[in-house]
Amino acid sequence: MITVSDLRKVYQQGSKDVVALDGVSLEVPTGKIHGIVGHSGAGKSTLVRCLTLLDQPTSGTVAVNGKELTNVSAAELRNARRRIGMVFQHANLFDSRTTEQNVAYPLELVGTPKDQIASKVAELLELVGLSQFAKAYPSQLSGGQRQRVGIARALTTDPDILLCDEPTSALDPKTTDEILDLVKELRNRLNITVLIITHEMHVVKQVCDSVSLLAGGKIVETGEIETVVTNASGRLASTLLPLPGDAPRAEGSGPILDLLYTGQQATEPVISSVARQFNTDVNVLAGSVEQLGEQQYAHLRLQLNADADVDAIVNHLTSNGIAVTVKGAK
Ligand SMILES: Nc1ncnc2c1ncn2[C@@H]1O[C@H](COP(=O)(O)OP(=O)(O)OP(=O)(O)O)[C@@H](O)[C@H]1O
Ligand SMILES: [Mg+2]
CATH class of the missing domain: 3.30.70.260 (ACT domain)
Incomplete structure (x- = not known):
């Protein structure tokens, strides 16, 4: 479960303050897929950075499964971050590493024994349907396959939360649907909580259980798909x-x-x-x-x-x- 309470982020741009997040509160229950949509500049990327504490919020709290990430020691934060897997628009793979070496990377960083790495990587490649591409280099993979490698790598720490920032924006419609199907399947198998930042309504329609509309750093509408689609006075119904x-x-x-x-x-x-x-x-x-x-x-x-x-x-x-x-x- 992700719980965000009254999150604010104010940036200094020269002499003026820019309020990027203006009191965002949000709760995503365990095993649910929640979409965050909003125009450019709405604060989506800021929200992602504040959720992972890569950017320190000005005020407010973020908790994963009831454990607060804000106001903890650096060591605790490092551990807490391992509970969150991140997937981006581009998988940012190492060109000189094979699929299995790319997925192994986060495990090598924390000194996991070699045999444990090998079995974990094999299990994850099976999960994302890439077993036969274990020895392939990124240049030999399609965009969708590279994104699968990115997803497998995000899962190496057995996270409770999968945070996806525009995960399908660089993919064609068919590959988009394949990746979204994979996200859904992972949620079903692992009971992982998923937050997807997207500008594509198609993504919301395809996989999200619930959705929030972010505008000017505020959540202006939020709810389960069924509720927002039939809310005639809301903004999401006519876009969905x-x-x-x-x-x-x-x-x-x-x-x-x-x-x-x-x-x-x-x-x-x-x-x-x-x-x-x-x-x-x-x-x-x-x-x-x-x-x-x-x-x-x-x-x-x-x-x-x-x-x-x-x-x-x-x-x-x-x-x-x-x-x-x-x-x-x-
Ligand atoms: N590091 C920063 N310093 C100053 N201002 C920032 C910084 N990062 C973001 N902002 C400002 O915060 C606001 C929200 O930006 P953010 O990048 O979160 O938007 P976004 O919703 O991700 O937009 P996009 O869809 O274009 O990626 C913008 O007005 C932006 O100029
Ligand atoms: Mg952004």
Whole structure:
């Protein structure tokens, strides 16, 4: 479990203060995959550096499995850092070392006996599906394979936390999905807690259980995927389930409703039930239905007849667990 409480980081740029993190609090339960998304300059990299104490936070605390990393001795911090594995956009492998030698490196650094290194490296290469590339050099590997080496190397200390900073940003879509599948599989096998910093919504959709939106050093929205996707007033719903392009204008001037809903409701005949019960036409202007994780989600833009009883229809939909925003008549 990762617990971050009221984390602040203020940098000095010349004579002025730059507040990079402004009171960030976050809890990721053991075995969960949490995404952090945000625009450039939002504070994502600062958060990663403060989580690992590579950068000293100005104030606030970071704890892994209840053990605080802030305010501990240098020796304790070195040990605590071993509980956190790091994966970056580029694996930064040693060109002169083979796959197995790259993975062995962190173990050599702490003086692990040779036979223990050999068995640990073999186990990790098996885990990330690279056993047959043990003797290959980085120049002989694809980008996705190099990233697998990086992941194996991050796991050498049996960490409780895997911290991934833009792990798939340099990969093509197919390789991205393979790496994300691997992260999910590792979580399932090792019950490791994963924090993924990303600017790609696809990553959040593909693997995250929960997500936080970072803006201006603050978490402005956070929650499980199911909750944020159906929160019509939040910013994440429309980025996770965007409507394709500009919704086409319909004939007439009826009110427009945006519907966000999940799971069971997505398979129920929402449109026909409104049409039947309220004796009105329902025109679908745009829609997107996606499977995220185990759940199906829908984002629909509907136009009703100009004389439709909007309040009654909104009440009906809301009481069926559907989040509705009235966009007004166009
Ligand atoms: N070492 C530093 N000294 C001074 N200011 C810094 C330092 N590191 C970051 N900042 C400032 O803190 C803010 C957050 O930067 P950060 O690198 O965390 O953003 P980011 O979300 O990672 O952006 P990107 O997506 O572009 O990587 C920015 O305004 C940046 O200028
Ligand atoms: Mg960054």
